Amino acid sequence: MIRVLIFDLGDTLVRGESLFPYAHEALEVISRFETGGGDPLDLCLVSDFDMPAPPSTPQKVESIFAKYISMLDGLGLKGFFEPVDRRVTLSAHAGVFKPDRRIFEKALERLGNNARLNECLFITENKEHITACRKLGLTALRFNPAGPEEGDFQDWSEAPLLIAQAIAPDSFFDMQLALKLRLSTAYEMDLVTIERDSTKDHILGRAKVWHPVTVATAGRSESVLVPIPVNVEIEMDKKGRIRSVESDKPDPEALAESAHFIKSLREHDQIASEQSEPTPSQTHQEVTDKKGRKRLKRKRFTAL
Known part of the structure; x- marks a missing residue:
């Protein structure tokens, strides 16, 4: 050991x-x-x-x-x-x-x-x-x-x-921590949890994928990435490397709901720009990732 x-x-x-x-x-x-x-x-x-x-x-x-x-x-x-x-x-x-x-x-x-x-x-x-x-x-x-x-x-x-x-090849605790980092950097997924019926070489879980949503506000359309929940299946080799990652396609209803939610946030000025600190009433913030894309990040659950 x-x-x-x-x-x-x-x-x-x-x-x-x-x-x-x-x-x-x-x-x-x-x-x-x-x-x-x-x-x-x-x-x-x-x-x-x-x-x-x-x-x-x-x-x-x-x-x-x-x-x-x-x-x-x-x-x-x-x-x-x-x-x-x-x-x-x-x-x-x-x-x-x-x-x-x-x-x-x-x-x-x-x-x-x-x-x-x-x-x-x-x-x-x-x-x-x-x-x-x-x-x-x-x-x-x-x-x-x-x-x-x-x-x-x-x-x-x-x-x-x-x-x-x-x-610790049988530790789901260590594996979940390690998978969370690798999926976020290589697959643009945020791992939420690993299912208990997973095996060492076949892992089932839940994750959030960053998916583009187009929102029309103030007479213009703009794309922003939002986290959408999906089921994932991960195949591993004996050394711990990821061989493949499969996930559900994002639910169209979830995408439509996200678009309406973002539109409502903007109409109520609840999204802070990247250059400013969120005000007490702003619950979200747009940030630019390394590829130059806008992502919507939650800063708090409710307005203060």
Whole structure:
């Protein structure tokens, strides 16, 4: 059973001074995962970063660690690995570089977790480190943004699904969290729930799809995306990847009802523009997505 998830940082979660797309969102999901035993999954970072010039002293190590934590804070990742004195281990702490066994053992020691190496999952972009870690007994997943041929995943929005399958394949809690992220980024669906009669490779559920609705107001027609409830069927492979997603076609009556609802909201000035904060009487706001399309988002249920 996997009890500890270990991340590499450079070229895995970040490249240069920037996070890879969806890395932050993936960590938000993964940080809520439970192990197969129902305990919170322990997360930690193991990084080479820098090694003090000999002779190594506690002061030199602390100086290197402080610089690393400052960098981690600037990336917006520090919160996922607090307390950092437990959850962040550098090569300077162990006196060796990855993939030496001792750096992973030092990480478990600092974490205060009595897990064995074969109860750990390590994620890195380094192919040689993947091979070496598997020989040490760790489970390992390789991130490769260039393509899936040489790695296990190339998009961080997909990673939680693979991790969920590795740590607790029977956990609907972990699976639902992971699916919610992947469906929203790759399929423009907001997962609502997973049905209990789902299996690991065939998942039934309810979701909302963002569908265009044309609304005529003030003598002009305009299209806006609104969430419409649908049934979904998701086929998974053994590693946790999505093979296919099928959904109902949106109900025409639901689309017509949405159009009338939006028209009423506009007539009563209950939709705020993207450039302004909603007033107490405005319950919705139009926002522009990454593709330049307008989406209607609910801000509150009733006018204040």
